[in-house]
Amino acid sequence: MLVLPGARGKKGISLAEFQIEIEDLGLSYAGAALGAQADILKGINLQLETGSFTALVGRSGAGKTSLLKCINRLHAPTRGRILLGGEDTSALRDFELRRRIGYAFQGVGLFPHMSVNENIGITPKLLGWSKPDIAARVAELLTLVDLPQDIGMRSPRALSGGQQQRVGLARALAARPHVMLLDEPFGALDPQTRETLGLAYRDLHQRLGLTTIMVTHDLEEALLLCDRIVVLDNGHIRSHATPAVLVASDDPALQALLDVPRRHAERMQMLLRSGAH
Amino acid sequence: MSSFWSALDLLPDYLSQHVILSATALLFGVLIGGPLAIVCAQHVRWRGPLLLAASLIQTIPGLALLALFYPLLLALSNVLKPAIGLSLPALGFLPAVLALTLYAVLPILRNGVTGLLSVDPAVIEAAKGVGMTRGQMFWQVELPLAAPVFMAGIRTSAVWTIGAATLATPVGQTSLGNYIFSGLQLENWLYVLFGCAASAGLALLTDICLGLTEAGLAQRRPMQTGFGLAIICIGVACAAGTVVAARHQSGTGVADKPYVIGAKNFAEQFILAEVIADRLKQAGAKTTMRDGLGSAIAFRALSANDIDVYVDYSGTLWANVLERTDHPPRAEMLSQLGAALKSRFGVRLLGTLGFENAYGLMMKKTRAKALGITSLQDLAAHASELALGSDLEFLHRPEWESLRTGYGLNFRRLVSYDPTFMYRALAQDDVDVISGFTSDGRIAANDLIVLADPRGALPLYDALMLVAPRRAGDAILEHALRPLIDRIHADAMRQANLLVDRDEEKNTPREAAQGIIDLLKRP
Numbered sequence A: 001m002l003v004l005p006g007a008r009g010k011k012g013i014s015l016a017e018f019q020i021e022i023e024d025l026g027l028s029y030a031g032a033a034l035g036a037q038a039d040i041l042k043g044i045n046l047q048l049e050t051g052s053f054t055a056l057v058g059r060s061g062a063g064k065t066s067l068l069k070c071i072n073r074l075h076a077p078t079r080g081r082i083l084l085g086g087e088d089t090s091a092l093r094d095f096e097l098r099r100r101i102g103y104a105f106q107g108v109g110l111f112p113h114m115s116v117n118e119n120i121g122i123t124p125k126l127l128g129w130s131k132p133d134i135a136a137r138v139a140e141l142l143t144l145v146d147l148p149q150d151i152g153m154r155s156p157r158a159l160s161g162g163q164q165q166r167v168g169l170a171r172a173l174a175a176r177p178h179v180m181l182l183d184e185p186f187g188a189l190d191p192q193t194r195e196t197l198g199l200a201y202r203d204l205h206q207r208l209g210l211t212t213i214m215v216t217h218d219l220e221e222a223l224l225l226c227d228r229i230v231v232l233d234n235g236h237i238r239s240h241a242t243p244a245v246l247v248a249s250d251d252p253a254l255q256a257l258l259d260v261p262r263r264h265a266e267r268m269q270m271l272l273r274s275g276a277h
Numbered sequence B: 001m002s003s004f005w006s007a008l009d010l011l012p013d014y015l016s017q018h019v020i021l022s023a024t025a026l027l028f029g030v031l032i033g034g035p036l037a038i039v040c041a042q043h044v045r046w047r048g049p050l051l052l053a054a055s056l057i058q059t060i061p062g063l064a065l066l067a068l069f070y071p072l073l074l075a076l077s078n079v080l081k082p083a084i085g086l087s088l089p090a091l092g093f094l095p096a097v098l099a100l101t102l103y104a105v106l107p108i109l110r111n112g113v114t115g116l117l118s119v120d121p122a123v124i125e126a127a128k129g130v131g132m133t134r135g136q137m138f139w140q141v142e143l144p145l146a147a148p149v150f151m152a153g154i155r156t157s158a159v160w161t162i163g164a165a166t167l168a169t170p171v172g173q174t175s176l177g178n179y180i181f182s183g184l185q186l187e188n189w190l191y192v193l194f195g196c197a198a199s200a201g202l203a204l205l206t207d208i209c210l211g212l213t214e215a216g217l218a219q220r221r222p223m224q225t226g227f228g229l230a231i232i233c234i235g236v237a238c239a240a241g242t243v244v245a246a247r248h249q250s251g252t253g254v255a256d257k258p259y260v261i262g263a264k265n266f267a268e269q270f271i272l273a274e275v276i277a278d279r280l281k282q283a284g285a286k287t288t289m290r291d292g293l294g295s296a297i298a299f300r301a302l303s304a305n306d307i308d309v310y311v312d313y314s315g316t317l318w319a320n321v322l323e324r325t326d327h328p329p330r331a332e333m334l335s336q337l338g339a340a341l342k343s344r345f346g347v348r349l350l351g352t353l354g355f356e357n358a359y360g361l362m363m364k365k366t367r368a369k370a371l372g373i374t375s376l377q378d379l380a381a382h383a384s385e386l387a388l389g390s391d392l393e394f395l396h397r398p399e400w401e402s403l404r405t406g407y408g409l410n411f412r413r414l415v416s417y418d419p420t421f422m423y424r425a426l427a428q429d430d431v432d433v434i435s436g437f438t439s440d441g442r443i444a445a446n447d448l449i450v451l452a453d454p455r456g457a458l459p460l461y462d463a464l465m466l467v468a469p470r471r472a473g474d475a476i477l478e479h480a481l482r483p484l485i486d487r488i489h490a491d492a493m494r495q496a497n498l499l500v501d502r503d504e505e506k507n508t509p510r511e512a513a514q515g516i517i518d519l520l521k522r523p
Helices: A064-071 A094-100 A116-120 A122-126 A131-144 A149-153 A161-173 A191-208 A219-225 A243-248 A252-276 B002-042 B044-059 B062-084 B093-117 B121-129 B134-171 B177-185 B189-218 B222-249 B267-282 B295-303 B314-321 B330-345 B365-371 B376-385 B398-407 B419-427 B475-484 B490-501 B509-521
Strands: A018-030 A037-049 A053-057 A079-084 A101-105 A179-183 A211-215 A228-233 A236-241 B259-264 B287-293 B309-313 B348-356 B359-364 B387-390 B413-416 B433-437 B448-450 B462-467
Touching: A018 A064, A018 A211, A037 A064, A037 A211, A037 A236, A053 A064, A053 A219, A064 A179, A064 A211, A094 A101, A094 A122, A094 B121, A101 A161, A101 B121, A116 A122, A116 A131, A116 A149, A116 A161, A122 A131, A131 A149, A131 A161, A161 A191, A161 B121, A191 A219, A219 A243, A219 A252, A228 A243, A228 A252, A236 A243, A236 A252, A243 A252, B002 B044, B002 B093, B002 B134, B002 B177, B002 B189, B002 B222, B044 B093, B062 B093, B062 B134, B062 B295, B093 B134, B121 B134, B134 B177, B134 B189, B134 B287, B177 B189, B177 B267, B177 B287, B177 B419, B189 B222, B259 B267, B259 B295, B267 B287, B267 B309, B267 B475, B267 B490, B267 B509, B287 B295, B295 B309, B295 B314, B295 B462, B309 B314, B309 B348, B314 B330, B314 B398, B314 B462, B330 B348, B330 B462, B348 B475, B348 B490, B359 B365, B359 B376, B359 B419, B365 B448, B376 B398, B387 B419, B419 B433, B462 B475, B490 B509
Parallel strands: A053 A211, A053 A228, A101 A179, A179 A211, B259 B287, B259 B309, B387 B413, B387 B433
Antiparallel strands: A018 A037, A018 A079, A228 A236, B309 B462, B348 B462, B359 B433, B359 B448
């Protein structure tokens, strides 16, 4: 199509074997009461290959979103370091780091006082791109996320939930990031839109050669969309594997985690068989 | 109807000054309230104390807040003048604008905080996520989203400020309140109504324009936003033009500065101010009027050079300014007074006008006769069954203390009125005795008796012309006003007062002053 593997290698950083390297990452909150400290992340070590699509799963409070937000520093880690494309990010200022990373989340957070076009073009604008460059890029992105061009002049408030999330994805992709962080991006959508959008994103991820981390509470979504699954448990990494390896694991905790999708699959199978008779 | 046309005649001056005053206060309100709102939105620690302080200021009655700035600026000026040679005017525009600014801050602050805090957290997260700096986030996201709520606060503030600006008259700043205050003193209800209507109309118009702006901001229609603001700006510019033109007309150089004539808040003072103005105009000088001043404020304004000349009464100055309680004979009192005012305040006592306006306790003749009262001694025996009506300051003046202790007066009830209403209250038997003024035309008209003061508890109240320190050696003033010395007699003054104070066929102070001016022309 129009833009094949994005602007890969433009800055040379995606040549590294691992696009994201996390070393001994810790995050703790000074407790508001009693002066107690709550450790959210307890020494995370993680290496994600360039081009991988990784799901972060685990129970509520396991630290999925916290880990994700440490990467674009919406949370400030208390220790450890994070490398993107081999480069230590601690030298970058918050806003410089965030402009290099695409970020989309369940709340979307489109700017209600800007048009769809202005929303999508915001990071390029912050980076000082010229107006024609921004306009061309926005048009390209609307096509990429499968939205009609005439939606661009509209207010985000006039869009459906699915359309808003597509605009959110386009905005995250605007400055040609190598890394995308997604936090339950399809969470608020109906199941059909959710699947459509999920598959469309996976297609984009592959075509643009992105490295994506997606937080989801839905293990089925993780198993069906992603090529790597990281299971977090109480601030630790319990497992980091491909879906096939995870499913075959004999770790009882992981098996328990897989119980729900497995039962769903079995019931669904029975239902389909009885329907066929 | 002549009243209406004379009111309309004053409108350009009053309205333009009102607009400039309100607009300046509102502008300062925005400049202070806006940043404070940002501080409050970002620092929880400051939010409580700042909002509380603003709310507390709002609970101070407007008139009191304006009045408080007078002593405050006077004290500040006393400190600054020796230190850096800066003297602040304690009357007029400055105290009015400062008090109104304080008033204007609260709605802007409160709405600003609400607006900034109500920005969707998801939008804030997105703003950080796309890589905005703190400043970009504020200017490109938080402020535009809070703007309509901010604007609503400015709108509320504007309406309040325009209303409260009518209270600037007593501190010597001309506003639409001049209609209301002078109308109240002169029982010219058309003036009062005219002032209210003009102020309400201005507030309404401003509200509509700012409403347009607010809706324009909310619906992202820059044309509409600009249109609303443009009308406001044009209005303020017209007002500024009128004020500047008026200033220009009344002279620019120091020598050409108009003479500022002060007047306290009753008819006699308005009339005498008109007589003085007429004399000065005859001499080719320019004049402006600061009327409706409080009694104590008038003298301080004169000694601070905020006004150039006004009429006060010997007994008032003797008791209140010199704080004397003895009662020497007239000639001795005047010479001591003149010397003390000169040495202590630099104020020049130009001369007596020729009549006395003493405080006197008065009753209806019929009632006094029925009770057998002719003097204050007789009154003391009946006081416990009677109610005393006084003007707003009498009960706090040393003269009352002297009367009370001198005769042992213990009234059943004490009520304070605006001077005009005091005579009304006596006529309607709401009170039995009033502390009236002996030059008042209503004594004869209402058939009242002034109770004798055999023990001499009250001092003499000769009307005096006083001149501010900066005009003490002014030849024009001297030449113009000297002919007034001892030429205005009690009868003429009473008659003029009655023309203004009576209930029917009321004259304006200027019309009443004409009678005195005509008398002066006779040899």
